[in-house]
Amino acid sequence: MHKTVKILVGVLFIAIAALFSLSAQGVQEKKASVAYFSGRVETVEWEDAKIAAFEAANPGIHIEHEFQKDASNVIKVKLASGEMPDLTTVVTQDFIDQGLYADLSDSEFWERIVPSVKALCTDLKTGKQFRIATNVTMGGLFYNKQLFAELGLSDAQTWDHFIANLETVKKARPDIDPIFPGRKRFLDPWPFDGNSGLTV
Numbered sequence: 405m406h407k408t409v410k411i412l413v414g415v416l417f418i419a420i421a422a423l424f425s426l427s428a429q430g431v432q433e434k435k436a437s438v439a440y441f442s443g444r445v446e447t448v449e450w451e452d453a454k455i456a457a458f459e460a461a462n463p464g465i466h467i468e469h470e471f472q473k474d475a476s477n478v479i480k481v482k483l484a485s486g487e488m489p490d491l492t493t494v495v496t497q498d499f500i501d502q503g504l505y506a507d508l509s510d511s512e513f514w515e516r517i518v519p520s521v522k523a524l525c526t527d528l529k530t531g532k533q534f535r536i537a538t539n540v541t542m543g544g545l546f547y548n549k550q551l552f553a554e555l556g557l558s559d560a561q562t563w564d565h566f567i568a569n570l571e572t573v574k575k576a577r578p579d580i581d582p583i584f585p586g587r588k589r590f591l592d593p594w595p596f597d598g599n600s601g602l603t604v
Contacts, residue, residue: 437466441482441489443475447539495535500527505534551577 442451448471455467470489472478479494483504499505508514509532514522521540525533552558552569555576560566573582 435464435466437468438491439489440467440469441475441479441492441494442469442471443473443478444493445471445473497527497529500534501529508533508536545583 440451440455442448444451451469455469459465459467475492475494476496479489479492482488483499488504495505511533513536514533517537521537522533525535525537527534547559551573555572557569557572560569570582573580
């Protein structure tokens with residue numbers, strides 16, 4: 405497996421299931437080893453748990469999970485030395501252009517994936533899918549409706565309107581921050597709160 409020409413990028417259990425769908429055709433006598441290279445620190449424990457469950461259900465397959473904080477640079481060294489992982493969370497347009505990733509466009513699992521997520525996984529140059537989303541997140545802004553009502557503010561529909569709201573809050577209530585990262589001070593009076601740490 406380690407000398408595979410293409411790299412699969414994406415969700416571990418989905419990609420592996422697709423990768424080993426032929427295991428029932430007589431290749432179970434040897435234990436297969438899959439090199440999985442990740443740079444997502446926030447999912448290491450989750451992935452290890454999924455790998456353990458997958459290996460328990462598929463004793464003929466071993467997953468070698470390697471995590472690196474500097475994954476984007478480490479994978480370049482691996483590729484240069486011929487140590488290409490079979491699966492990775494690292495994807496770049498340059499690698500796609502070089503043909504290093506497997507084309508997953510015709511995979512059956514896309515039927516089970518939300519179309520908008522598939523669109524996010526589609527390469528703009530080729531219209532093909534070379535990766536699978538490992539997670540989907542949302543972000544947004546919460547605002548203090550009571551404070552908005554007191555100051556006569558409305559939901560911003562443009563960037564200028566948004567900035568004007570911030571300035572109004574700052575001028576009328578200099579004792580509070582007009583915007584701050586999510587969950588920073590949930591008990592403080594807050595006009596805006598950037599969910600998931602997003603700020604503008």
